[in-house]
Amino acid sequence: VPRVSAAQLKARRLRILAGARACFARYGYEGATVRRLEDEVGLSRGAIFHHFRDKESLFLAVAEDDAAVMVETVARHGLVQVMRDLLDRADTTGKPSDEGPNEPEVAGWLGTQLEVSRRLRTDPAFATRWAARSEAIASATRQRLHRQRAAGAVRSDVDLSVLAQFLELAYDGMVLHLAMGRPLADLGRVLDLVEIAVRHPAGGPLRDS
Amino acid sequence: VPRVSAAQLKARRLRILAGARACFARYGYEGATVRRLEDEVGLSRGAIFHHFRDKESLFLAVAEDDAAVMVETVARHGLVQVMRDLLDRADTTGKPSDEGPNEPEVAGWLGTQLEVSRRLRTDPAFATRWAARSEAIASATRQRLHRQRAAGAVRSDVDLSVLAQFLELAYDGMVLHLAMGRPLADLGRVLDLVEIAVRHPAGGPLRDS
Amino acid sequence: VPRVSAAQLKARRLRILAGARACFARYGYEGATVRRLEDEVGLSRGAIFHHFRDKESLFLAVAEDDAAVMVETVARHGLVQVMRDLLDRADTTGKPSDEGPNEPEVAGWLGTQLEVSRRLRTDPAFATRWAARSEAIASATRQRLHRQRAAGAVRSDVDLSVLAQFLELAYDGMVLHLAMGRPLADLGRVLDLVEIAVRHPAGGPLRDS
Amino acid sequence: VPRVSAAQLKARRLRILAGARACFARYGYEGATVRRLEDEVGLSRGAIFHHFRDKESLFLAVAEDDAAVMVETVARHGLVQVMRDLLDRADTTGKPSDEGPNEPEVAGWLGTQLEVSRRLRTDPAFATRWAARSEAIASATRQRLHRQRAAGAVRSDVDLSVLAQFLELAYDGMVLHLAMGRPLADLGRVLDLVEIAVRHPAGGPLRDS
DNA sequence: ACGGCCGGGACCCCCCGTTGAT
DNA sequence: ATCAACGGGGGGTCCCGGCCGT
Numbered sequence: 001v002p003r004v005s006a007a008q009l010k011a012r013r014l015r016i017l018a019g020a021r022a023c024f025a026r027y028g029y030e031g032a033t034v035r036r037l038e039d040e041v042g043l044s045r046g047a048i049f050h051h052f053r054d055k056e057s058l059f060l061a062v063a064e065d066d067a068a069v070m071v072e073t074v075a076r077h078g079l080v081q082v083m084r085d086l087l088d089r090a091d092t093t094g095k096p097s098d099e100g101p102n103e104p105e106v107a108g109w110l111g112t113q114l115e116v117s118r119r120l121r122t123d124p125a126f127a128t129r130w131a132a133r134s135e136a137i138a139s140a141t142r143q144r145l146h147r148q149r150a151a152g153a154v155r156s157d158v159d160l161s162v163l164a165q166f167l168e169l170a171y172d173g174m175v176l177h178l179a180m181g182r183p184l185a186d187l188g189r190v191l192d193l194v195e196i197a198v199r200h201p202a203g204g205p206l207r208d209s
Numbered sequence: 210v211p212r213v214s215a216a217q218l219k220a221r222r223l224r225i226l227a228g229a230r231a232c233f234a235r236y237g238y239e240g241a242t243v244r245r246l247e248d249e250v251g252l253s254r255g256a257i258f259h260h261f262r263d264k265e266s267l268f269l270a271v272a273e274d275d276a277a278v279m280v281e282t283v284a285r286h287g288l289v290q291v292m293r294d295l296l297d298r299a300d301t302t303g304k305p306s307d308e309g310p311n312e313p314e315v316a317g318w319l320g321t322q323l324e325v326s327r328r329l330r331t332d333p334a335f336a337t338r339w340a341a342r343s344e345a346i347a348s349a350t351r352q353r354l355h356r357q358r359a360a361g362a363v364r365s366d367v368d369l370s371v372l373a374q375f376l377e378l379a380y381d382g383m384v385l386h387l388a389m390g391r392p393l394a395d396l397g398r399v400l401d402l403v404e405i406a407v408r409h410p411a412g413g414p415l416r417d418s
Numbered sequence: 419v420p421r422v423s424a425a426q427l428k429a430r431r432l433r434i435l436a437g438a439r440a441c442f443a444r445y446g447y448e449g450a451t452v453r454r455l456e457d458e459v460g461l462s463r464g465a466i467f468h469h470f471r472d473k474e475s476l477f478l479a480v481a482e483d484d485a486a487v488m489v490e491t492v493a494r495h496g497l498v499q500v501m502r503d504l505l506d507r508a509d510t511t512g513k514p515s516d517e518g519p520n521e522p523e524v525a526g527w528l529g530t531q532l533e534v535s536r537r538l539r540t541d542p543a544f545a546t547r548w549a550a551r552s553e554a555i556a557s558a559t560r561q562r563l564h565r566q567r568a569a570g571a572v573r574s575d576v577d578l579s580v581l582a583q584f585l586e587l588a589y590d591g592m593v594l595h596l597a598m599g600r601p602l603a604d605l606g607r608v609l610d611l612v613e614i615a616v617r618h619p620a621g622g623p624l625r626d627s
Numbered sequence: 628v629p630r631v632s633a634a635q636l637k638a639r640r641l642r643i644l645a646g647a648r649a650c651f652a653r654y655g656y657e658g659a660t661v662r663r664l665e666d667e668v669g670l671s672r673g674a675i676f677h678h679f680r681d682k683e684s685l686f687l688a689v690a691e692d693d694a695a696v697m698v699e700t701v702a703r704h705g706l707v708q709v710m711r712d713l714l715d716r717a718d719t720t721g722k723p724s725d726e727g728p729n730e731p732e733v734a735g736w737l738g739t740q741l742e743v744s745r746r747l748r749t750d751p752a753f754a755t756r757w758a759a760r761s762e763a764i765a766s767a768t769r770q771r772l773h774r775q776r777a778a779g780a781v782r783s784d785v786d787l788s789v790l791a792q793f794l795e796l797a798y799d800g801m802v803l804h805l806a807m808g809r810p811l812a813d814l815g816r817v818l819d820l821v822e823i824a825v826r827h828p829a830g831g832p833l834r835d836s
Numbered sequence: 837a838c839g840g841c842c843g844g845g846a847c848c849c850c851c852c853g854t855t856g857a858t
Numbered sequence: 859a860t861c862a863a864c865g866g867g868g869g870g871t872c873c874c875g876g877c878c879g880t
Contacts, residue, residue: 028331034874046839049875078407111330118327120389121320124239127390134391162398171401173382178331181336186368190375193367197406243848258849266861431824446749448657452870462843473870476646532745538807539738540655552809574818577813584817591800598747599754604786608793611785615824661852675862676853
């Protein structure tokens with residue numbers, strides 16, 4: 001017999017995830033000591049490790065959450081739009097999100113992405129667990145491109161998979177760029193270049209904006 | 210009175226840097242424990258920390274070395290070529306470099322780049338020290354683009370700085386992509402897209418390769 | 419919700435202090451390695467440093483405990499009596515104390531005193547924190563002398579503060595003498611001299627004992 | 628065939644001893660790292676360890692030097708005078724000594740004494756090596772008292788050995804007091820008390836000074 | 837469900853003393 | 859005789875996770 005409602009349990013879990021995301025983003029995986037997780041989450045070791053087996057599992061849960069959100073966003077708006085959103089939100093620090101309180105902070109998102117990449121390099125076991133998530137994003141991108149091409153909005157002289165990889169390359173580049181806190185500068189116009197390169201075989205004229 | 214010649218000292222220093230680069234790349238900064246550094250380098254704590262004040266300094270030296278090599282390469286061959294080289298070398302693991310024994314392993318290079326990005330996020334002091342290196346690469350890219358445009362090989366309807374940022378975005382994307390060990394797949398054709406987007410306002414036909 | 423009662427916590431703390439005192443006394447501050455502290459206390463690093471921030475704090479707690487006991491003893495029985503007790507207890511090693519189990523072993527006391535003196539010399543920050551404790555002992559000595567003089571048991575041709583310093587000098591001397599493990603020999607009769615010098619302007623005849 | 632004169636060798640040795648004494652006094656035995664000894668002495672490890680087998684031997688040499696000076700001073704002027712000198716010199720910090728450049732700084736002397744006491748407690752082997760030096764000082768004190776009594780300057784109703792121990796007690800007290808950097812205050816008048824207690828059975832009037 | 841106490845592994849770095857070159 | 863380079867042991871401390879009591 002659960003002493004608290006399932007809803008409360010889920011809320012607790014989300015609270016832990018949110019705090020953990022912030023912590024991992026700010027300090028990195030190793031830098032996010034259990035002590036700091038406690039402080040950020042507002043619960044103690046016992047509570048945290050009651051919900052997640054260990055630090056690794058907690059991190060994986062955070063990362064999978066982010067990945068799921070991203071898959072959905074890509075499927076609905078496309079990778080380019082994801083990048084533009086990223087840019088907008090990075091532009092206004094601390095600006096309250098317009099998609100609800102569950103929307104992960106952009107800094108947290110970026111940080112988590114980078115931490116994932118680090119663990120992919122150094123931890124083969126993690127890589128295995130993560131492969132499915134990664135493919136889900138790629139698949140969502142390809143499917144959307146497929147729909148877009150059918151609508152005539154995507155150049156047809158290049159394989160879809162190549163275009164998808166091109167967009168992923170740009171996305172990865174943005175993640176790294178923003179996560180390193182480098183200046184935003186003309187990133188908006190850079191994204192214009194990216195979009196045109198996907199749209200028109202000729203690259204075409206720059207859209208006026 | 211130096212016990213060993215300056216040449217030997219420099220060689221020793223390079224040996225430490227090489228081992229450290231491999232270690233940082235394989236295990237990440239925190240994962241590269243002193244024990245592992247000893248094993249990889251083949252020297253003892255005492256020797257290593259005689260040449261470098263502490264682990265942080267050692268890492269910084271590795272990163273600055275890589276940055277210097279990269280600045281030079283960009284100035285000579287351009288960022289696109291750097292990316293193609295990256296791709297070629299990533300294609301054949303363990304293949305002996307054709308630029309001499311001092312050429313850093315590509316895996317080491319990539320890993321270092323990512324570790325730099327992590328520390329940039331989490332360590333403001335490091336960010337300050339690194340800013341100059343970062344700008345040097347950007348500057349080299351801009352200067353080369355300037356020369357290329359004068360030669361008519363670069364589109365003239367877009368600001369150079371935007372094109373430079375576009376290339377840097379693609380480069381960052383490649384670093385992240387490769388460092389995460391993701392499949393190379395059609396990355397070569399993706400780079401073609403990148404190159405064309407920089408070259409011709411009209412995008413033009415894909416070069417046959 | 420405390421897992422253990424406050425009493426148990428306090429007991430644990432005292433157990434750590436007792437072991438630490440023995441360790442510091444036997445090996446000195448630097449010689450009292452964490453490993454030895456573990457062995458002596460019977461608890462692990464984790465437990466010890468859960469109660470005390472670091473080795474320094476643990477040592478300070480031991481020293482302050484000893485100082486508090488000494489202030490009280492001086493106030494009740496006077497410095498001369500403290501010295502005689504010291505002598506008696508040094509005479510019979512391992513003899514169970516007659517003042518309860520919390521009474522610090524004399525060897526521990528002495529060793530701590532000497533370690534305090536070392537840190538006073540080498541660590542100005544420690545000196546500042548310790549000044550108050552030192553003055554408390556001096557003050558207790560002066561107050562007791564004041565009462566004794568009123569009772570006619572102390573010579574009146576010398577300033578009280580000088581007499582107090584004389585006694586402190588003798589006390590310091592005893593600490594050093596005993597801590598160095600030098601022979602006790604006629605120390606009892608030496609203390610007679612000290613006492614007489616404080617009591618009678620003329621030094622007077624030796625009391626028969 | 629010595630490549631340098633014996634005098635130069637001795638000078639080098641003295642230079643090392645002087646620097647080491649300062650270092651041991653300022654930082655304590657453990658705190659006097661080889662690095663600091665190098666800095667203070669102005670020579671490197673190799674040079675230092677060429678003249679002294681290891682740190683322990685160096686410390687012992689410093690201590691024995693000090694002890695020898697003290698034996699001589701006690702024999703010539705008596706322990707009370709040694710204490711008064713100590714006091715005078717402690718009174719004027721940095722005052723150039725009037726007994727030549729080989730006269731150890733008072734701070735160094737005191738620090739060494741205390742370090743000796745620490746090692747006596749914690750290192751039985753050291754205690755054995757030191758016993759002879761300790762007895763030499765005591766012997767010098769007794770012999771001088773013997774001569775003084777013959778001259779009628781010392782009370783005759785107390786055993787000489789007790790008086791000697793009394794003086795040693797006071798001396799040890801001064802060492803501890805001064806080494807701890809406590810205020811000098813009325814220490815001069817305290818020494819008057821000590822002297823009178825040794826001189827006259829009746830104590831007698833305080834000398835005017 | 838939660839939290840404080842605790843165990844013990846491992847971390848980085850310091851430190852002493854040796855070696856071989858000069 | 860002197861010193862830089864070096865080996866490797868051990869220092870304190872942090873840190874993760876388990877264990878009970880509440």
